[in-house]
Amino acid sequence: MSNSAPTYDVIAIGNAIVDIIAACSDDDIAALGLNRGGMTLVDADGADTLYAAMGQATEKSGGSAANTLAGLAQLDTKCAFIGQVANDQFGEVFAHDIRAAGITFETPMRDAEPPTGRCLIFVTPDGERTMNTFLGAGQFLPAAALDEDLIASAAILYLEGYLWDPEEPRRAMRRAIDVARAAGRKVAFTASESFVIDRHGDDFRAMIDDGVIDILFVNESELATLTGEDDFETGFTALAAKVPVLVATRSADGAVASANGERASVEAEPVAKVIDTTGAGDQFAAGFLSGHAKGEPLERCLKRGAIAAAEVISHYGPRPETDMMALMAEKL
Structure with missing residues (x-):
């Protein structure tokens, strides 16, 4: 494949999921035995049980990488998405929503079980979200479903750590990395959650050491899990030496990034009231x-x-629910 000028800015591979979001109390979290503030994988029966326990809910297309593309599309960035849905109601909802956002999505639907994935999100009064994810069809994304020409046409390949857990999409993402690097493109990776690093940290560290990842996103907890360093500065410095661009978010304490020896930081933007930290x-x-x-x-x-x-x-x-271009023009 040639190193021609890219026609897309970012192509992402991730879970194709419909988010189901409901408010709840701290007592509800305890009664249901949920991992408050974390993300837990559940099976189809577990998803049905939690759905039945939810109060009035809002259903919106989600998935970590797809959410990122939805934000990018609002910021004048040309995007494409690869992810697996089933040929069912939630699959149609997901496909409609992502295309309506101006994102190219052409992955063929899967006719067989399981159904399209969904994430049941319980939001406590402080805005903290507790996620319970049934990956469904998303965990059966095969390498054969990849549009390799599309991957090679994007300046940045963005990969979602959550999807590294199932074997089939992990193989697909490894193939996508090979395609992107052969085309001279950058590979960005979001660690997603500490439990993913607990399970696949050796893979991630090997990719970092091999120079496969060009841009890495982590939060404070993920940084500690990945490096084995509880001290933020120690862990950040060690990892920054291995990754061309490292971005570490610190919730209310803002974020820090390094790029080829340069370092910058930013404070968190003020918010009148935190409603929901999802996304x-x-x-x-x-x-x-x-x-x-x-x-x-x-x-x-x-x-x-x-x-x-x-x-x-x-x-x-x-x-986003705001005109993001206008918001950036106002805030920057």
């Missing part, structure tokens, strides 16, 4: 990548990320 990391990545794809300075990329994250935690749901 905060996804939208931070969207804001950052929207600047990075256009060659903006590191600190400005971080600022974009902070603005995007602040917008999404001010309402329910993991995707």
Whole structure:
């Protein structure tokens, strides 16, 4: 494949999921035995049980990488998505929503069981989200479903750590990395959650050591899990020496990034009230990548990320509900 000029800014591979979001109390979290503030994988029966226990809910297309693309698409960034849905009602909802956002999505639907994935999200009064994910059809994304020409046409391949867990999409993502690197493109990776690193940290560390990852997104907890260092500065410095671009978010303490020896930081954007932290990391990545794809300075990329994250935690749901171009023009 040639190293011709890219026709897409970002192509992402991730879980194709419909988010089901409901408010709950701290007592509800305890009674259901949920991992407060974390993400837990559940089977189909577990998803049905939790769905029945939910109060009034909002259903919106989600999935970490797809959420990031939804933010990027609003920021004048040309995007494409690869992910597996089933030929069912939720699959149709997901496909409609992502295409309506202006994102290319052409992965063939799967006719066999299991159904399209869904994430049941319980939001406590402090805005913290507790996610319980049934991956469904998403965990059966085969390498054969990849459009390799499409992957090679994007400047950045963005991969979701959550999808590294199932074997079939893990093989697909490894193939996508090979295709992207052969085309001279960058590979971005989001660690997604510490439990994913617990299970696949050796894979991630090997890819970092081999120079496969060009841009890495982690939060404080993931950084500690990945490096084995409880001290943020020690872990960040060690990892920054191995990754061309490292971005570490720190919730209310803002974010830090390094790029080829340069370091920058940004404070968290003020928010009148935190409603729902679902998608905060996804939208931070969207804001950052929207600047990075256009060659903006590191600190400005971080600022974009902070603005995007602040917008999404001010309402329910993991995707922007504001004119993001106008918001960036106002805040930058």
